[in-house]
Amino acid sequence: MRALVTNGSGTIWEENRDRPEPEPGEALVRVRAVGICGSDVGLIHGEGPPWTEYPLVPGHEVCAEVVELGDDVTSLSVGDRVSLHGFVYCGTCTHCRDGRYYQCRDLQEIGFTIDGGYREFAAFPEETLRPLPDDISDVAATQIDSAGCTQHALRRVETSVTDTAVVLGPGSLGLFGVQLLRARGVRDIVLTGTRDERLSVGADYGAVRTVNVREEDPVEAIRNHTDGDGADICVEAAGAGDVVNTCLQAAGKRGTVVLTGVFDGLREVDPNDIVAKELEVVGGVTAAHAVDECAELFRRGDLSVDGIVTHEFPLAAYEEAFETVTERRDGVIKAVLRP
Structure with missing residues (x-):
């Protein structure tokens, strides 16, 4: 073979x-x-x-x-x-x-x-x-495994249908993230990234606002979208650049940051954003406990x-x-x- x-x-x-x-x-x-x-x-x-x-x-x-x-x-x-x-x-x-x-x-x-x-x-x-x-x-x-990686991380946090969610990174993890948030009932979803064609796919899946970070400041765009309050949940799915600080800055008070990307090295972050806004920050790096659920979401058509x-x-x-x-x-x- x-x-x-x-x-x-x-x-x-x-x-x-x-x-x-x-x-x-x-x-x-x-x-x-x-x-x-x-x-x-x-x-x-x-x-x-x-x-x-x-x-x-x-x-x-x-x-x-x-x-x-x-x-x-x-x-x-x-x-x-x-x-x-x-x-x-x-x-x-x-x-x-x-x-x-x-x-x-x-x-x-x-x-x-x-x-x-x-x-x-x-x-x-x-x-x-x-x-x-x-x-x-x-x-x-x-x-199923790829979607499960995002779902495993999301299972660690609570969301509400009234939340504003931001997904940072329109690769497969992020695009599944948009769909998984929609399956949870979240409707106000912002997707950020560097490639318009990928952002367009996210819009097709329900992102109501897309931000090309090469053309707009993502933190400013998210604050404007939320009337200055910041996002309730930020789902990092890029594993590159300064995206962690973007999450910390864009999240609102008592917001949640979910990290799913695997980075190629150390990153410097400002912990004052976490302390001052009392953020919850969680990580997830596997599809564990989520694959059967994601298979069912694919079967039902909630994932594509x-x-x-x-x-x-x-x-x-x-x-x-x-x-x-x-x-x-x-x-x-x-x-x-x-x-």
Whole structure:
């Protein structure tokens, strides 16, 4: 089978590998589609999380079909379409017993410490695979994890239908954020970013005001939009630039700031904004506890990938795919590989 491999030196290449055999408790799947996540691009350039293990087959945004079952697998059947929720954890440490398995002391993560989905076949543990209903497409299934990252963070905070919410960053996390806020009943949503075509997608999904930060000061625009009060909730989904300070400055008194982006280094912030306005600041970096909910939101039509997944490539065209994503060609927001 074909597999794409990186060692974190800035390159990714194709290898021919033997098709894996499922061990007890595993299912062999044929990968139908796999999303190219920004974290995958970071992995290729050696900028993955500290627990990354090289060499590695990246890919955690997976839709697949079960083709063979290992011994003792009871929740899956051959022919099932499945999505991937790639955490492998001990279940006995303090964090796991507290329900925070994504912070397990012995955490393994598919696509980061275990070979992921940039290949034709994979053997994954049964518990990482979720059967899919027929009315969730392969492409939508690849984005359950992406939407789940934003939803996991939003589950840590309360929102009201009367809130003014700001989403900072119109990539996939931010565009799903607009949809997730709408699903919660929030209607007054502002979306900020640097690319008009992405902001336009956010407007299609319900953002009532968009702000191109290259043309307008986002803090001033948000204050004007809220008659000087500031936003009730700011959802940071950019992981770049000075966006954290923008959130702290744009939030109103007793407002909430939700950080979901993964930054490439340290940032300097002014804590006085947090203290003086008594802000609540929370972080979220995983889709844990949110994937089943997001799958249902996709099934109901409250979440969509229209305008978000903009490109599809066969696995053999991976070089073109990664160049398109890293150079942001042709209006790409999210790209998917089809092994």
